[in-house]
Amino acid sequence: MGKVEQITAGLPLDMAEAVNKAVADGDFANANDAILAALRDWKESREQFGLDSGNLGALWDIGIASGKGKFQSADEIIAEAKRRSG
Numbered sequence: 001m002g003k004v005e006q007i008t009a010g011l012p013l014d015m016a017e018a019v020n021k022a023v024a025d026g027d028f029a030n031a032n033d034a035i036l037a038a039l040r041d042w043k044e045s046r047e048q049f050g051l052d053s054g055n056l057g058a059l060w061d062i063g064i065a066s067g068k069g070k071f072q073s074a075d076e077i078i079a080e081a082k083r084r085s086g
Helices: 013-024 031-049 053-065 074-084
Strands: none
Touching: 013 031
């Protein structure tokens, strides 16, 4: 893993419970491993999709400029996704 820097962070109760449950379920040896896995996934997704705050802001602006959407609710979007998936 190379050099390590110790960082202390507070988690909202629901996230701390999720970490503790993952450890209790045997998914991870300890909380540190669970949090490292989450951070690796986050980093990988940002790198894979090229998402940073600048890119996200630009995508947001494009979405707003495109005008009103076709769907009026999340239920309509889900129904359309199900229709398309066969």
